[in-house]
Amino acid sequence: MTLFREARMQTDAGLVEECRAGDASAFDEIVRRYKDRVYRVVYRFLGNHEDALDVAQETFIRAYGGIREFRGSAQLCTWLHSIAANLARNRLRDGSRKGRNQGVPLNGMDPADDCSPRTSAERQELEDTLQRCLLELPEPYRMAFVLRTFDDLNYETIAQTLGIPVGTVKSRINHARRLLRERLEELAIV
Amino acid sequence: MNCTEIHDEFSALLDGELSGEARVRIEAHIAKCEDCRRALDKMKRVDAMYRALDPLTAPAGFEKPIQAAIREKHPGQVQTARPAWRWRLAWAAAAACAAIVVAVGILRREPDTERFNVASIEQKSEPSEPRRIVQEHDAGKWQTAPTMDTAVPMALPSPSPTESTGDQGPESMPFKDLAVSIPQQSAAKESRKDEASESAPIAPPPADRESRKAKMPASESAAAPPPAERETGKAKMPASAPVTPPSSPVEIPPPSIAAERNQDDLPVQTALVPPESAAPASVDNEEAIDAGHDPARKKKAIADELVMPTNKLGFGAITIGSGLKKTDKRYVGMAAPLENDKRDMAVPEKTNTAKDVSPDRGDRKIVVERAFLRIGDAWVEDGYPQDAPTRILRRGSKACKAFFDKHSELKPLLELDGRIVFSFDKRWYRIEPAKKSD
Numbered sequence: 274m275t276l277f278r279e280a281r282m283q284t285d286a287g288l289v290e291e292c293r294a295g296d297a298s299a300f301d302e303i304v305r306r307y308k309d310r311v312y313r314v315v316y317r318f319l320g321n322h323e324d325a326l327d328v329a330q331e332t333f334i335r336a337y338g339g340i341r342e343f344r345g346s347a348q349l350c351t352w353l354h355s356i357a358a359n360l361a362r363n364r365l366r367d368g369s370r371k372g373r374n375q376g377v378p379l380n381g382m383d384p385a386d387d388c389s390p391r392t393s394a395e396r397q398e399l400e401d402t403l404q405r406c407l408l409e410l411p412e413p414y415r416m417a418f419v420l421r422t423f424d425d426l427n428y429e430t431i432a433q434t435l436g437i438p439v440g441t442v443k444s445r446i447n448h449a450r451r452l453l454r455e456r457l458e459e460l461a462i463v
Numbered sequence: 464m465n466c467t468e469i470h471d472e473f474s475a476l477l478d479g480e481l482s483g484e485a486r487v488r489i490e491a492h493i494a495k496c497e498d499c500r501r502a503l504d505k506m507k508r509v510d511a512m513y514r515a516l517d518p519l520t521a522p523a524g525f526e527k528p529i530q531a532a533i534r535e536k537h538p539g540q541v542q543t544a545r546p547a548w549r550w551r552l553a554w555a556a557a558a559a560c561a562a563i564v565v566a567v568g569i570l571r572r573e574p575d576t577e578r579f580n581v582a583s584i585e586q587k588s589e590p591s592e593p594r595r596i597v598q599e600h601d602a603g604k605w606q607t608a609p610t611m612d613t614a615v616p617m618a619l620p621s622p623s624p625t626e627s628t629g630d631q632g633p634e635s636m637p638f639k640d641l642a643v644s645i646p647q648q649s650a651a652k653e654s655r656k657d658e659a660s661e662s663a664p665i666a667p668p669p670a671d672r673e674s675r676k677a678k679m680p681a682s683e684s685a686a687a688p689p690p691a692e693r694e695t696g697k698a699k700m701p702a703s704a705p706v707t708p709p710s711s712p713v714e715i716p717p718p719s720i721a722a723e724r725n726q727d728d729l730p731v732q733t734a735l736v737p738p739e740s741a742a743p744a745s746v747d748n749e750e751a752i753d754a755g756h757d758p759a760r761k762k763k764a765i766a767d768e769l770v771m772p773t774n775k776l777g778f779g780a781i782t783i784g785s786g787l788k789k790t791d792k793r794y795v796g797m798a799a800p801l802e803n804d805k806r807d808m809a810v811p812e813k814t815n816t817a818k819d820v821s822p823d824r825g826d827r828k829i830v831v832e833r834a835f836l837r838i839g840d841a842w843v844e845d846g847y848p849q850d851a852p853t854r855i856l857r858r859g860s861k862a863c864k865a866f867f868d869k870h871s872e873l874k875p876l877l878e879l880d881g882r883i884v885f886s887f888d889k890r891w892y893r894i895e896p897a898k899k900s901d
Binding site: 297305329337404407421423427450 | 516525
């Protein structure tokens with residue numbers, strides 16, 4: 274690998290250029306670099322590993338097919354998250370129709386059922402509870418909150434990813450946190 | 464701002480998305496409002512809990528379905544990563560190209576290199592022992608052969624007894640002894656000049672050179688270009704610069720020829736500056752030059768030069784004429800004979816102006832796979848080290864016949880006219896013309 278190519282492979286723009294030039298290894302690098310972030314966001318949004326895996330992989334497949342149209346005006350991660358968000362929303366709607374990804378209603382959770390709060394499964398239960406609470410959020414709030422909390426995107430980037438104004442992002446995230454706080458207060462978690 | 468408006472800004476406050484003024488205002492409110500402060504603390508805990516969730520990573524084998532799907536959907540676009548052998552192949556091709564370029568460059572330089580090999584005769588002896596090559600003028604005046612640094616007139620070093628006599632006798636004397644046989648015209652050596660011509664090295668060692676430069680009269684310095692000029696091949700002899708005789712008869716600057724050779728074999732102008740002691744005033748015409756030649760003395764000099772000690776005579780300096788390219792610099796030092804003998808050959812004692820010297824031209828020949836350079840009337844094999852003793856073979860002599868009968872492969876050398884200096888079996892031989900029967 275030449276130094277020049279090596280240097281290009283360090284940046285997202287260089288990776289995209291190499292990928293456009295037909296270098297499959299460049300796209301492999303893109304996948305390697307962003308797979309965890311995409312998968313994490315999709316999973317937190319969908320709450321299901323199987324669907325999250327499908328959506329995340331489909332995200333990269335779609336990205337490969339459209340990388341020649343990617344103009345680079347946005348960041349590569351923004352572009353990937355945008356694809357993932359659309360696919361995840363579509364999957365969520367499809368799942369809703371199929372009865373999947375309903376999650377456990379927060380109302381159905383009874384903290385008293387947690388008979389072993391101090392057991393080794395305590396942490397896992399908390400995580401499940403938090404994930405269920407998250408899945409109870411309305412989809413627009415949820416996606417904004419997920420992108421902010423699990424991928425640490427700023428409001429501007431989230432706005433670009435979702436194609437909404439920054440103010441809307443702020444509002445959605447604030448609503449999501451308030452709803453979660455209220456739910457978790459009900460569950461006596463906070 | 465009331466508490467509801469403050470609560471709407473909690474997320475922006477937590478995420479650092481508030482401007483300075485808004486943040487100050489909200490923080491001021493929170494500091495005073497217990498309910499808002501408690502609500503903000505809970506929101507911070509909720510956010511911290513979600514951030515503390517397991518940082519999920521994509522499962523192993525995540526890429527495989529992607530690659531498979533891409534190959535399936537875009538079969539013509541997918542390229543595998545460039546394998547290592549392709550890089551090796553590319554490097555090998557690049558190396559081959561570089562080798563070809565170098566080879567072509569060497570081949571294209573071959574003519575120059577061949578031409579330059581002869582010049583290396585001079586260069587090999589620099590600077591510890593300057594090269595001494597001679598020319599013999601057919602009118603009986605020995606001309607100096609060019610060296611790399613002979614543009615500066617110098618006094619001659621005294622010959623050592625071993626040099627002058629040689630352990631091997633007259634049949635084994637350095638070729639430098641051929642160098643010059645110029646009738647000494649100084650008063651101190653007047654008595655000897657008709658009996659023998661003395662030879663001397665054209666250029667003394669650098670150490671001597673420096674000391675002699677200091678002793679050099681101003682006019683000599685003016686006649687000889689500075690070394691820098693000689694190196695660039697731009698040095699020019701003043702058109703009619705007379706050479707001032709040296710102040711001391713002991714320090715006789717030798718006439719020397721610094722010949723430069725044009726890359727394209729263009730005529731190179733050289734100017735011979737005769738030894739100041741040997742030069743009378745100035746010679747402006749050919750007749751005057753010829754008048755200075757004594758055929759009888761010449762014959763005597765030729766006959767005696769083989770046995771005469773060397774380094775006794777002084778020589779003038781040669782400066783390089785114009786018409787040279789900068790690229791000719793690498794040919795400086797190429798020994799070249801004077802092409803037109805009487806007309807072009809400068810006679811030391813007669814020639815004291817640049818216009819008396821005509822352009823000089825060297826010839827080369829390859830005989831028996833050896834490169835020979837024409838120096839005066841001699842063909843000198845490339846690589847001849849100065850002061851190397853030479854075994855003399857006179858044409859027509861029994862020894863010469865026996866030698867070439869024994870080494871018949873060298874017989875083509877005899878086709879060269881004039882003197883021949885060549886090496887054989889780690890020895891240097893010199894073929895001399897046959898003695899003329901009176």
